[in-house]
Amino acid sequence: MIKVKNKKTIRKLAIRSFYSSKTRNIITAIAIALTALLFTSLFALGSGMVKSMKLADIILSGGEGHARLEHMTEQQYQTISSHPLIKENAYCRKLADKIDNDELIKRNTEFLYYDNLGLKFTYTEPTSGHTPMKENEVITDTTTLDMLHIPHQVGSHLSLKLTIHGEKISRDFILAGWWKSYPGVQTGTIIASKAYINAHLNELSNTYYKDHSEAGCITDIIKFADSKNISENLKKVVTDCGFSMDFNDKNYISTGINPLYLSQKSSVSFATIAALCCALILFIFTGYLIIYNIFQISIINNIHFYGLLKTIGTTGHQIYSVINWQVLILSLMGIPFGLCGGFFIGKALLPVLLAQSTLQGNAVITSPNPLIFVAAIIFTLITVFISIRKPARMAVKVSPIEAVRYTDATLKNNKKAKNTQNGSLEKRMAWDNLGRNKKRTILVILSLSLSIVLTNTVFNFSQSVDPEKALKNTYSSDFTIGKSSLLFQCKINAESALNNSVISTIKKQPGFKAGGCQYGCKAEYKSKTTKQTCNNTPDGSFSTHIYGMDKLLLSHLKLIDGKLDANKLATGKYILEGVWVNSRGEMDMTSLNNSVGDTITLNIDGKTQNVTVLGHVIANESNTYDWVSSCFFLPEDVYKKITGKNYVMSYMFDVTKDKETAMEQFLKTYTSDTDQTMSYKSKFTTLSGVMNIRNTVISIGGTISLIIGIIGILNFVNTILTNIIVRRREFAILQSIGMTRKQLVRMLCLEGSFYTLLTVVISVILSITSSIIIVRPICHKIWFLNFKFNFWPLIIIFPLLIILGCLIPYISYKYINKQSIVERLRIE
DSSP states (O other), rough: OOOEEEEEEEEHHHHHHHHHHHHHHHHHHHHHHHHHHHHHHHHHHHHHHHHHHHHHHHHTEEEEEEEEEEEEEEEHHHHHOTTTTTTTEEEEEEEEEEEEOOOGGTSEEEEEEHHHHHHTTTTTSSSSEEOOOSSTTTEHHHHHHHHOOOOOOOTTEEEEEEEEEEEEEEEEEEEEEOOOTTTTOEEEEEEEEEEHHHTTGGGGOHHHHOOOOOOTTTTEEEESSSSTTTHHHHHHHHHTTOOBBBBTTTBOEEEEOOOTOOOOSSOOOHHHHHHHHOOOOOOOHHHHHHHHHOOOOOHHHHHHHHHHHTTTTOOOOHHHHHHHHHHHHHHHHHHHHHHHHHHHHHHHHHHHHHGSSSTGGGGGGOOOOHHHHHHHHHHHHHHHHHHHHHHHHHHHOOOHHHHHHHHHOOOTTSOOOOOOOSSOHHHHHHHHHHHHTTHHHHHHHHHHHHHHHHHHHHHHHHHHHHHHHHHHTTOSSSSEEEEHHHHHHOOSSSGOOOHHHHHHHHSSSEEEEEEEEEEEEEEEOOOOSSSOOOOTTSSOEEEEEEEEEEEHHHHOEEEEEEEHHHHHHHHSSSEEEEEHHHHHHTBBBGGSSSOOTOOEEETTTEEEEEEEEEEEEETTTOOOOOOOOEEEEEEHHHHHHHHOOOOOOOEEEEEGGGGGHHHHHHHHHHIIOOTEEEEEEEEEHHHHHHHHHHHHHHHHHHHHHHHHHHHHHHHHHHHHHHHHTHHHHHHHHHHHTOHHHHHHHHHHHHHHHHHHHOOOOHHHHHHHHHHHIIHHHHHSSSBBBOOOOOOHHHHHHHHHHHHHHHHHHHHHHHHHSSSSSHHHHTOO
């Protein structure tokens, strides 16, 4: 075969043919733009989420260092920092045991020094101002500044009350700079200069292993060449430098690995990968539905044109080239709009998606990464070329004679004749028209059904959010009130005791139902059978907490095993052990330290008492103040007798439904204005978070449903409009033999109605199936979901769909009816 240089001719033919189908071009370009928009928003959302969560993990884990060596002296730091395995290390020194400013009682704040690398590792570099240089200069986070009522201005004055080795000291400082606080970080940080350390070296000696005072202690934050074998590398560094990681050795040095690197497993779960793959497949299928349909109708419409090309010698490969050139032009028209729109949609949705994360909006990272756009373009083009493959093959394979004879109404001759006596003429013709191209009909119905099913699935997910289920593992009472030093700084002592006048005030509030007092103190215990390994003291005992509960609160405890026998507990010879359960209802089995029947020896301020474990109960954030790997519960009277401590630590109470908001507002005002030393916890804070999750599901799922819905409607409009345009001559023939305009419009409206009625049937079946197969199993696994199926979104959507099914054919016919019957009869 002789090769002919005809690429330029093919390109010119494709462009001229392209301009002859303006309506198709506009609809196809919009479809491609929407497909690109879906992919871009998905990739922008995914990229931003990964970056944001990575930053969140780093900050919450304490920074970028692989490991820390703590409570060191200057000499120890110099010895270890020179080890060849250490690639980088940052210097941190604690400058006070605590900050005693009353304004910071609700926020644990540390007074530290970091070198420049330390500031970088811990994300505490000032975003405004400069690093502290002079002795009296400090930098801090914005939340700490706000709590101290210090203006965000360089040179602002702030006074700190410090405890250093037991001595109370007040010092004045100048604000040199600050950084924006991360909401997930619950502690504040105030950082001084190297000049401050040099000026106060006499008070910064390390006495930690004598009196547990942390003032003057040095922490070495180290990074190795990579994150592989951190544990082994850390052990080698410590031993090579002449130290030990054994607590009982004289040369012991405290070490810790960054929690971020404790697990070598991928942070991306199988479920996440599966969800991403499903989303990609869904988007490809959604784009395929409309682009395939448009090109199939377009090629059918132009089948005579392709047949004529074949009669003059055009090869199948050249026809492919013509179609591919047209597709590329349409892609160049549609994809840029989709990329821009998708990026901004992803950027807008990311903060909503991360609203429940610990760092919330401050950690949102959505940058215009070129890879996002490259990936979106690739997947959009894949979708486009998959969609046009079959219609293009049809154009290539058709013979010139078949092309001249071909109409969309061509039926197979082997079908039996149907009885056409039943029903009106318009209804029978409308139904038969749906069967002309069954594949197209199925695709249109699927396209419309997809968005409806997705919308109903999203709604069922959001309605399955169950606040009561979410709260049952966290709060046994509506509110808990106590001193800020207890609830925020975990100071469990007489200084943090609750004043009885506060309890009296609470009881007088409208809507108060019932409440109970909780007592607590620090203690130690010994047991020959305990499984506890941490928080052990030099004499072999373990640190723990003991809680006393009045009758109401004791009845709220949830038993895991053993017995909750009030008579045995009243003897003082039995005790209940707490097992930690998080807000998701997940039990930490490592906190089950003793078995039922084990005997333990309690030690409270030197006073010992032998007791037997009667059973295990759920311990969570509502009935404990500070988790130290173990805790025990006793009745109020027995607690007072064994511990000798009569002061109340906190008060837990319930209110009537109609007064919940009023009580929340009262407590907020009381703890912020009347008595700032007080704080409270509320189950409604958790409830608000759960409802935000519900709103997130609705926002993101609703947006995706809307986009897919637009594509579905566009597909429907395109199918009806193109069918009417293609069949203009056919309609003219029908009218010329006696069909009235009213009958023709009724037939088209019935045809559209049949599309929507079939969509309704398919949508109901798929909605029920997806809810049972997908939504219900997921709800059983997620702690705050309780499966509920709702039909009313379908009830609202279906009438709108039926109206659309009648309206679109009517408007489309109006569009072509401008031509006379004679003009339409002349159309080839």
